[in-house]
Amino acid sequence: MVRLFAxxxxxxxxxxxxxxxxxxxxxxxxxxESSEYAAAQAEASRWLARSRDxxxxxxxxSALASAQRAIALAPRRPETHLMLANAYRARIAGSxxxxxxILARQIREALQAAVALESVGxxxxxxxxxxxxxxxxxxxxxxxxxxxxxxIIVQRDPVRGALALGLLAQSEGDAxxxxxxxxxxxxRAPAAGPLRRLxxxxxxxxxxxxxxxxxxxVLYAQSVxxxxxxxxxxxxxxxxxxxxxxHLPQGIAALERYxxxxxxxxxxxxxxxxxxxxxxxxxxxxxxxARAQFRLALALxxxxxxxxxxxxxx
Numbered sequence: 487m488v489r490l491f492a493x494x495x496x497x498x499x500x501x502x503x504x505x506x507x508x509x510x511x512x513x514x515x516x517x518x519e520s521s522e523y524a525a526a527q528a529e530a531s532r533w534l535a536r537s538r539d540x541x542x543x544x545x546x547x548s549a550l551a552s553a554q555r556a557i558a559l560a561p562r563r564p565e566t567h568l569m570l571a572n573a574y575r576a577r578i579a580g581s582x583x584x585x586x587x588i589l590a591r592q593i594r595e596a597l598q599a600a601v602a603l604e605s606v607g608x609x610x611x612x613x614x615x616x617x618x619x620x621x622x623x624x625x626x627x628x629x630x631x632x633x634x635x636x637x638i639i640v641q642r643d644p645v646r647g648a649l650a651l652g653l654l655a656q657s658e659g660d661a662x663x664x665x666x667x668x669x670x671x672x673x674r675a676p677a678a679g680p681l682r683r684l685x686x687x688x689x690x691x692x693x694x695x696x697x698x699x700x701x702x703x704v705l706y707a708q709s710v711x712x713x714x715x716x717x718x719x720x721x722x723x724x725x726x727x728x729x730x731x732x733h734l735p736q737g738i739a740a741l742e743r744y745x746x747x748x749x750x751x752x753x754x755x756x757x758x759x760x761x762x763x764x765x766x767x768x769x770x771x772x773x774x775x776a777r778a779q780f781r782l783a784l785a786l787x788x789x790x791x792x793x794x795x796x797x798x799x800x
Contacts, residue, residue: 550570550576703732
């Protein structure tokens with residue numbers, strides 16, 4: 487039960503989330519024209535960079551402390567709250583069920599604060615919308631609120647607007663409309679960067695769910711060619727190989743590349759990559775290597791049912 491709840495929370499937060507001040511009120515900053523304000527902004531940017539580096543290294547508590555410093559220096563910059571949220575999100579996997587509930591509520595409140603700060607753009611709006619679509623009502627999820635946010639996102643940002651409409655369609659079970667909206671976002675998305683990665687991730691999963699595995703594989707291959715550090719792209723490429731039985735050696739290389747990259751919260755767990763590697767080796771009739779990968783998956787997650795079944799069948 488705890489593992490399932492943890493998985494749900496990871497799925498909720500596929501984009502950066504935030505943590506609000508305990509008071510729920512947005513702190514005031516120095517006026518933009520002051521020299522103190524400019525110095526604080528520069529220092530906040532340095533703490534943001536440190537927080538990103540700590541997250542990439544798996545140093546969750548240091549990432550959290552750095553993000554908190556950034557917020558203290560620049561409380562009215564939405565990106566400082568978003569970085570703090572990434573650090574909080576990294577805490578979820580190692581928390582018990584009760585702590586996860588507390589974190590989820592904090593994330594909701596924080597996202598609301600970030601949205602209040604976001605006068606231009608829609609990154610925080612999309613993050614809050616995704617929370618409302620995926621979170622249970624127990625922690626404040628609301629499809630009605632998601633719909634309201636989608637209306638704002640569509641007006642502000644054509645790419646995120648298409649993603650928002652796709653996510654709404656997905657939540658209503660309309661896979662065809664969701665796929666069409668994600669493809670629309672793909673046409674308008676920038677060539678690289680975090681938004682491009684989000685579009686590829688959502689579109690790729692939608693293609694997989696519709697059974698268009700080879701189209702998903704082409705999308706992932708193109709994405710990692712353009713962005714070699716795109717971890718989810720490498721994982722998707724390996725998953726497609728495991729599911730279709732095509733390009734199996736390339737699938738192995740993709741999953742090994744995924745495992746070699748720094749792991750961050752919200753990305754597929756390492757045990758899933760080992761399980762897929764085992765599946766590919768099994769299709770290649772390499773039983774010993776398959777067995778080793780399934781055992782690695784179980785070492786990381788002793789409750790991994792698929793790895794248990796695969797190992798027992800060997």
